[in-house]
Amino acid sequence: MTSAEMTKIAIAGGILFAAYKYGNGLIKAGAVAVAAGVIAKRVPYVKDVM
Template identity: 45%
Template sequence: MTSSQMTKIAVALGACFAAYKFLPHPAARAMALGVAGVIVGRQIPYVQDAL
């Protein structure tokens, strides 16, 4: 994985964390966690095949 790819993932995860941290609505917080889980899951080889 190149540093360019790592930067893109870090920015996306940072946006998800900011949404989780600052949004008061429980559904929006759950959405942020779900999106972050998919971002991380796409990097794991076994999970990547299932997605």
């Protein structure tokens, strides 16, 4: 993973964290779902299945 990829993931993670911390219930659920998708694409054994 390059530095540029890590920067993109860190920015997205920060935005999702802010949405989770300060949003209402629907926004929190969306932020968790998007974060789960991002993580699933980064984990090698899950990425091969998706």
